[in-house]
Amino acid sequence: MSEGTARPAAREVRRHKWWGWGQDDVSFRYDNKPAFVPLARTKIGIDLEVAQPGPEPDLARLEVPATTLPEEVRGRLAAVVGEDNLVLEDEFRVLHSFGRSLPDLVRVRAGGYERLVDAVVYPGSEAEIEQILRIALEQDLVLIPYGGGSCISGSVTPDPAETRPVVTLNMGRMDRVVEIDETAGLARVEAGVYGPDLEEQLQERGWTMGHFPDSFTYSTLGGWAATRSSGMQSDKYGDIEDIVRGLRVVHPRGVIETKAIPGRDSGPSLHELVLGSEGRLGVISECTVQVHRVAPVRQVIAYMYPDWEHGIRGMHAIARSEVKPTFTRLSDGPETEFSLAMVKAPTSTKGKVAAKVQDGLFAYLRSQGWDTSEEMCISYVCFEGTKERVEREKAIVKKIVKRNGGITLGAGPGAIYDQKKFDTPYLRDFLMGYRVFGDVCDTGASWSMINEVHSTVYDAFHAQRREVGKPGFMFCHMSHSYHGGACLYFTFAIPYESEETALEEYYGAKNRVQQTFMEHGSTVSHHHAVGTEHQPWIEEDITELGAEVIRGIFAQNDPGRNLNPGKIV
Numbered sequence: 299m300s301e302g303t304a305r306p307a308a309r310e311v312r313r314h315k316w317w318g319w320g321q322d323d324v325s326f327r328y329d330n331k332p333a334f335v336p337l338a339r340t341k342i343g344i345d346l347e348v349a350q351p352g353p354e355p356d357l358a359r360l361e362v363p364a365t366t367l368p369e370e371v372r373g374r375l376a377a378v379v380g381e382d383n384l385v386l387e388d389e390f391r392v393l394h395s396f397g398r399s400l401p402d403l404v405r406v407r408a409g410g411y412e413r414l415v416d417a418v419v420y421p422g423s424e425a426e427i428e429q430i431l432r433i434a435l436e437q438d439l440v441l442i443p444y445g446g447g448s449c450i451s452g453s454v455t456p457d458p459a460e461t462r463p464v465v466t467l468n469m470g471r472m473d474r475v476v477e478i479d480e481t482a483g484l485a486r487v488e489a490g491v492y493g494p495d496l497e498e499q500l501q502e503r504g505w506t507m508g509h510f511p512d513s514f515t516y517s518t519l520g521g522w523a524a525t526r527s528s529g530m531q532s533d534k535y536g537d538i539e540d541i542v543r544g545l546r547v548v549h550p551r552g553v554i555e556t557k558a559i560p561g562r563d564s565g566p567s568l569h570e571l572v573l574g575s576e577g578r579l580g581v582i583s584e585c586t587v588q589v590h591r592v593a594p595v596r597q598v599i600a601y602m603y604p605d606w607e608h609g610i611r612g613m614h615a616i617a618r619s620e621v622k623p624t625f626t627r628l629s630d631g632p633e634t635e636f637s638l639a640m641v642k643a644p645t646s647t648k649g650k651v652a653a654k655v656q657d658g659l660f661a662y663l664r665s666q667g668w669d670t671s672e673e674m675c676i677s678y679v680c681f682e683g684t685k686e687r688v689e690r691e692k693a694i695v696k697k698i699v700k701r702n703g704g705i706t707l708g709a710g711p712g713a714i715y716d717q718k719k720f721d722t723p724y725l726r727d728f729l730m731g732y733r734v735f736g737d738v739c740d741t742g743a744s745w746s747m748i749n750e751v752h753s754t755v756y757d758a759f760h761a762q763r764r765e766v767g768k769p770g771f772m773f774c775h776m777s778h779s780y781h782g783g784a785c786l787y788f789t790f791a792i793p794y795e796s797e798e799t800a801l802e803e804y805y806g807a808k809n810r811v812q813q814t815f816m817e818h819g820s821t822v823s824h825h826h827a828v829g830t831e832h833q834p835w836i837e838e839d840i841t842e843l844g845a846e847v848i849r850g851i852f853a854q855n856d857p858g859r860n861l862n863p864g865k866i867v
């Protein structure tokens with residue numbers, strides 16, 4: 299988008315359905331996935347052939363408390379952004395009061411709202427953000443920056459006990475790539491841009507930022523920076539802290555800028571402090587990001603290992619080798635089983651032939667002693683670059699996989715994975731219709747601890763399920779490889795009894811997993827931020843004194859607690 303193009307109006311900015319993930323007219327379908335019904339029955343005790351889903355949530359049936367924003371403040375905010383860009387409608391206030399964590403989805407559907415934001419304001423420039431912040435301070439408002447609202451850490455939700463008016467500042471109108479320095483490979487980008495719009499603007503000029511979190515379609519650059527996000531291609535492009543080189547942050551007392559230079563020694567890193575600050579240090583208005591030429595060739599290749607331990611050895615060997623894949627990912631046995639259950643029934647002749655080939659391959663692997671139902675682990679590695687580089691790296695990885703007991707499946711399954719990677723979030727809403735939670739916990743683990751963390755998390759989760767006498771399905775993948783370790787990303791599905799006990803049942807399982815991370819030297823989260831959800835473990839993670847230091851910085855920066863108070867520490 300060029301500087302001259304008109305900005306979208308508030309109501310044109312991309313937004314989730316108020317009660318769930320993503321687009322209104324998109325939902326998860328299982329009728330074309332024959333292995334999904336038996337999996338749901340055996341793993342979580344839901345018989346989809348018999349069970350009926352609950353009705354779709356209806357906002358008209360819920361009571362939405364009126365806004366408490368004083369008329370005078372409304373007038374002042376509208377004078378800054380224009381009447382159309384200050385929105386007080388119920389649906390907008392409900393949507394902006396929750397992120398997209400499981401507890402958020404429970405609360406947003408249940409109604410009985412304790413505290414909603416009072417208004418949503420959509421600035422169109424950094425100058426407008428500055429004026430809004432000044433009004434917030436003068437009028438003692440609470441201001442919550444908002445990107446795509448995709449956080450799963452409680453980071454955009456007002457404190458239920460907050461008595462002051464709460465205003466959400468939706469950044470979605472600030473969606474432009476301002477300029478690209480083609481020599482340095484740096485792009486200045488407004489912070490409210492959503493993933494697809496950012497990549498479209500970059501790719502039409504031959505560039506990419508390479509950051510693709512699973513939430514890509516409904517999250518923004520500013521949100522990524524404010525939560526220290528990590529995308530699935532971080533092996534090559536880095537986590538967001540490697541990509542964002544410079545920042546502009548609007549603070550109630552002015553604008554802070556960190557320069558976009560390749561290295562710096564200006565004392566403790568202010569730049570790093572802002573990354574992950576979840577709106578507590580100000581509003582990120584612009585990021586200067588590292589961009590790369592779109593690679594001429596991109597291929598995702600699938601591999602299979604007989605079990606997790608072989609797979610991890612292979613992944614570690616790839617991380618230590620001379621190849622630099624765009625991503626490396628290893629699903630454990632249960633996740634492989636889940637992935638196979640998500641495969642659509644073949645309809646074309648080509649698809650039917652491919653399914654037959656797969657059956658034959660699995661039969662052969664069984665004859666070689668592989669457990670193809672629960673143990674074998676699928677892996678994906680993405681290669682980018684010139685044709686020669688891709689071919690060379692594929693050959694090296696193929697050898698590494700073979701040396702570690704695995705086989706190469708090829709580009710077919712890899713391409714399917716690549717096409718479907720943003721569809722999974724819709725599954726959570728579908729499952730909730732049947733009173734089943736599907737959620738995730740992620741952590742970082744060193745190569746020396748990774749197998750131990752993997753197995754103890756499973757033990758802890760299944761012990762918790764036995765204690766409550768209910769089924770539970772857990773699976774995991776390893777992604778985001780580093781020299782010293784990788785991210786473990788656990789997904790779990792548990793049925794729940796009733797809406798009244800839902801959150802208690804959820805936290806019973808989730809907290810057990812989080813606590814296990816802490817007891818095994820891992821971190822509270824690899825890339826899902828702290829907010830309020832992970833706050834109970836922050837002192838264990840960074841020490842009590844460390845948390846005190848961060849608390850002190852926030853208090854000094856924002857003595858009136860106007861900037862997204864209560865988040866992180």
Ligand code: FAD
Pocket residue numbers: 397398399442443444445446447448449450453454469489490510511512513516517518519520521522523524525526527528529530575576577578580581582583723825826827862865
């Ligand atoms: P929001 O949710 O709107 O805000 C998050 C926090 O950032 C809040 O504290 C908010 O106040 C603050 N904030 C937002 N914009 C600004 C700004 N301009 N200035 C200052 N503060 C701001 N995360 C990953 O990293 N990788 C993943 O692969 C991933 N997958 C996910 C999949 C699903 C299904 C879901 C629901 C979430 C996933 N997440 C993932 C979590 C989430 O998408 C990230 O935390 C993301 O970075 C949030 O971006 P957002 O624009 O939606 O921010």
